[in-house]
């Protein structure tokens with residue numbers, strides 16, 4: 056089998072105020088899991104955590120691709136279960152990283168509420184952090200509970216996000232998500248914001264305006280039903296063209312070509328051995344020596360991707376003898 060490259064495609068339904076996007080994270084998702092499972096402290100994710108994080112990664116890529124915003128999108132689920140927090144960060148070029156902090160044992164087949172929302176205080180937060188932040192400017196953040204309007208716990212990531220989009224953006228959204236050990240995938244359709252005059256038509260409680268509103272809504276409801284008929288196995292195992300053809304064979308669709316080198320989802324974490332080296336130098340030679348007196352190496356894990364960097368006594372000596380660290384050399388020599 057060849058290398059399967061992650062992909063994201065956008066589309067519009069011809070003549071209808073509905074847009075969509077489909078994502079398949081393959082190589083990028085496997086890289087997220089590889090880094091985590093290679094971490095000797097945490098080990099691999101339990102299956103339910105892995106699948107939840109995969110669904111979040113797929114959803115975050117879909118959301119980043121559907122907003123006009125130059126900055127990073129951070130999707131978080133946090134609460135009081137064994138998963139303290141799960142977080143995905145996606146940049147405008149669809150470079151992403153993902154991690155979950157797991158504090159306790161995960162029961163097989165755990166749902167969202169067992170993992171992060173045991174006493175119904177769990178939250179989903181979406182943060183938009185502009186790339187060029189003005190002085191004093193705060194990132195935009197929207198937060199919703201992991202429960203519906205009646206206080207019932209929501210068990211699926213897609214339902215949480217549909218609820219979020221309705222609450223904070225007033226955008227009807229339908230999402231199907233699925234993930235396993237090799238693929239994290241998602242399909243999103245969304246009603247486009249209507250032009251000013253059309254919005255005036257949607258006024259609950261005003262009978263005279265009801266009909267045009269329903270006319271606007273009918274195609275969306277039909278497409279949402281088709282979208283929901285997609286099974287997780289289909290989403291995980293079929294290629295993008297087959298999924299779209301099976302679901303929307305009778306719906307005229309406008310596909311956008313993927314620009315060369317443009318929006319291809321990929322794994323991206325800005326940690327590096329060099330950065331960690333600088334951090335270790337920052338600890339000071341005495342501190343590093345005392346760590347090395349107790350163990351074979353100084354070990355630092357990236358908190359965003361789980362990868363571990365190790366520096367043994369020789370590596371550490373090199374760090375402190377680098378040309379920019381003259382002062383530290385003298386300290387080490389004593």
Ligand SMILES: [Zn+2]
Pocket residue numbers: 324325326357358359360361362
């Ligand atoms: Zn990292």
